[in-house]
Amino acid sequence: MCYTDEISNTSINGCPGAPTNLSSNNDITENFSVWPTSINLFTSGKVSSTVASLFDIQWRTFRSSRQPSGYYGPIGNPFSEGYYRPISQLILENDLQAVEGLIVDSKAGRVGFRNHTVPVDALDGAGWKEDILFIEPEAQCVNTNLTLDYSYRANETGSGELSDRVLVDHGGFANLPHIRPTVDPSNFQADPALRSRAYRAAWSHNMFLMQYFNVTTNGSDGLAPFAYMNSRVGQSFPLPNESGFLGTAIMQTNGDYGDLISTPDQRVPDTPGPNPFNITAADGFNIGSEACHYPSFFARSNMSFVAIACGLVYAAPKRTDGGNSLFVDSNSKWSIPIYSCAVGAKAVIREVQFQYNGTGGLEELVIQSINEKAYLSPSEMPLWGVERAQNYTLYNLQPLWGIVSSELATRDDISVVRRDHLWLPGYPDPSIAVPVTGKKEPNMPGNLFYTRALQDLFHISASLNEIMSAYTGDMDLALYARWLELSTSPEGIAKSLDLIWTDLAANSVIGTRGWHSGPRPPLNWNGVPQRDETIPTPRVPVVLWSRRIRYHLPYAIPAFLTLTALLFLGGSAFFFLIARRTGLAQLRQSLAITSPGRILGLSQGLDREGHECHLASTQTWIRQIGVQRVNLPALMARQSVPLRPVVTSSSALLSGERDTPAKVRSGQGSD
Known part of the structure; x- marks a missing residue:
């Protein structure tokens, strides 16, 4: 919406890029259009055809609506608007996923824009990069070193109630630095100062509460700041019976830094404590705007105003009575760490490795990795441009952004920076008291959705609408266990905010840029491409896979060793054969020499012809010696019984002798 009104305080009518012959503020086309010159400008950068632009981002869910006269034109004119309806919660997936129009990284927390396509002829699968x-x-958090401690008691309704609510000083009061931290606002594109903003807001929050509880003075009473200190580490301060914090065993957030002393439904102080400085909840509400450097309604749209949202995070409480923090028991005691956080969003080009197995549809598309894109020199980095509208305020005109060509970098209606990323501009409105998710949004998501999601991060509460209460973990024990795991450190809390933003974004928008859509042709004033040309079907470089059977060589090491031994033995045998050191005759002789039966016959003198029969053929040896019988007595204790031949009729015929058989004890010998 880029019209002139009393808020913008400008004298220029119409939207940026509109023709000069349009000057009537009553023309809806002039006041609510993105003109072709702006579209051509922010899509002029030389990038890969798979890199989406701001205009390739659409609402995931939308509807047609009509507005009263004077808001979006004459009454009855229909228009398309975004409408947030969550489809699924991806926080617990902890994976890289391809969903409709997006690549969702629920590990690190980010979304990539891609209208998914897969190779049609990769029967065995393929891999490629884009x-x-x-x-x-990106969130940065600091610990306020304050905790909200309370007891939980079951009531008659079964819902339970919180009692004995106290704020405990773990150094947030007693050890608060006496010098107020500062934030350098000179170049938020180079350094958005996320941690500095979060720390400054935490310091202001703690000072705000210290004044409320009369812990110290800020100097407004004429005394020197920190002239006295009425707190020590471990001291507790009773809180109002009702304040902005409701519920137990959940994680909550709030963009209102005065939440602890305000009632849930209004910003009217509930002051049971001393409050000598007349601190009101409105003073705490303004902490976020001032400490986080929110722009004012009258700030002009440019690159300097990076969309940053700040707020408090009431982390998942832990039990202090030794019980299991996953379960709420009656009369249990709990403690909630309080963190101050600042969150922004940046646009960046990543290199994604895809894998497709070729047997199914998009469900078989696998995101293998998301890597930083390597640039050989700074001159190869993208040239990011942000709309610079000195005649329009952020309240009316959310700046466009995108990658622009070097030839257009000198234009006076854009600000440019050459870097691998761009901190996205915008205006997070702290005056919005309820989440904007589920509300009507203009059909321009590319410069709105990330700011809306940043605002929603600090409206997570069980007392608000169902969309944001789903992130508390109240009705999802697995989600609460995840929050409990991340609530032990500022880094963990920052990770939880990144994941929630990713889930909000994934349910809000989709990307329409893909291989089949290609780069956007330049537009004429009538909004049609300048050339009536058909975009050719792109040829995408992929690595096609094929099935082959290959042997893994390390598994062949035993076979190689065995083969080496066989070759050595075979070579040795061949050598001895040639040298006449071996052969069948030698082998037969060796077998005869080592045969137990022949050795026995020779040792008993059965071979009357000496070694001649001992080395005779098998048939000859059996006929002359093998048919003889000998008695083999058993070994007796400490005594050996010599072997004696047993003469049989056949042996007698051969030897011509007749001997008396040796007598053996029963069990000591055998035939």
């Missing part, structure tokens, strides 16, 4: 535009949240 450059993809990602929007990545």
